[in-house]
Each structure stands twice: as C-alpha cells, then as structure tokens.
Amino acid sequence: MPYYVYILLCKDGSYYTGYTKNVKHRVEQHRKGKGAKYTMMHEPKKIVYLEEFTSISKAMQREREIKSFSHSRKRRLINSHDKVNQ
Secondary structure (H helix, E strand, C coil): CCEEEEEEEECCCCEEEEEECCHHHHHHHHHCCCCCHHHHHCCEEEEEEEEEECCHHHHHHHHHHHHCCCHHHHHHHHHHHHHHCC
C-alpha cells in the first residue's frame, strides 16, 4: 500500500506538511479540526502538493525534509510540481 506526503495550503497562506496512507480521509480530519494541532489553528484550504512512496519510512523522511524548508522553498517545490503536472 502506498504512502503519501502532502502539503496543505491554509487559509492564512501558511503550509502544513504531513504523511498518510489515505489522503482523502486525512484531509477530512484536518478540515474537521481532528488532524494536527497546527491545522486546528490554521484552517486548511486545499491540497497543493502530493508525492507517493512505497514505504512509510521513505514518506516520513520526505515529510521531515519538506518541513525543514522555508516557506519560499515550499512554494518553489509546489510551483515546480504544478509545471510537471500540466
């Protein structure tokens, strides 16, 4: 079963990065205020980035890497991903 790393754009313009096996369910948890503490205070707007991995350890490693990025670096990652998927 694949694992996913995702970035949510929050309504205040900030980003939240997480990992999950079930993207739809996890995003719904965030929207209901049952996700992470961060998304309880920063309401999620939409998914802006998604990567798929074959193992939980690879997904967790990538999540940690992305979380260490500055806001502008996350934006560049998202923008480069959008161009690839067009």
